Amino acid sequence: MANPVIERLIGIEGCPVVTAENVDEFLALDGMVVLFFTGDPRQRPESNDVAVVLREMSSVFPGQIRVGIVDQAAEESLKPRFGVLVVPTLVYLRQGKFVGLIPRIQDWQVYIEKTRGFLAAA
Template sequence: MAVSVIDRLIEIEHCPLITADTVDLFLDGSGMAVLFFTGDPKQRPESNDVAVVLRELASVFPGELRIGIVDQAHEAALKARFGVLVVPTLVYLREGRFVGLIPRIQDWLAYVEKTRAFLAAPAPA
């Protein structure tokens, strides 16, 4: 059976599945964390496209991004906390503080430029 790109991030590339109970522990780590709000990929096929982009971003910025996949069962509880209005969305946080987000599928260069800007931004106060 084929493995979806999102499942690959979780199972093969060991990106943790984030729940309302584990999000704070995940965000306590150093560096830039990226929360991936996928929505239901069956209803929103672009979620798989964003998953591919996220894998590529990890290779363009090696060791600079800690990626967590938000468990679909916990998305509703976490959306308001992180300002997510649509899915899929990538939410960037440093030291648990919001830095920015990228909603839906974007042009590849937009992901690279925004990620670079988020990484270069001073730590939120």
């Protein structure tokens, strides 16, 4: 990935890198999981903004969501499985089942309201 903002999510925040090989294992985790399809942050700088949003969301929803960063090499093969059409996108799943997604960068309130709704619906 070689992007400082996204690397911080992986290194400091402890978000795992999700690959085609380990995606099912990640989806089997308890609770709500969020897959972060970043795209190439050099081409899609809004990926950095979404990464910052994810860091902040962990304080708003402590222990309620688990974020996995989709490896760029696996994105193209995993996009169809999760209905991802654009990047960056956050895909919310519970027990491997699709709950919803949030494409591109949005207003902060959109993330809060949609995440609350996804948590309540799941």
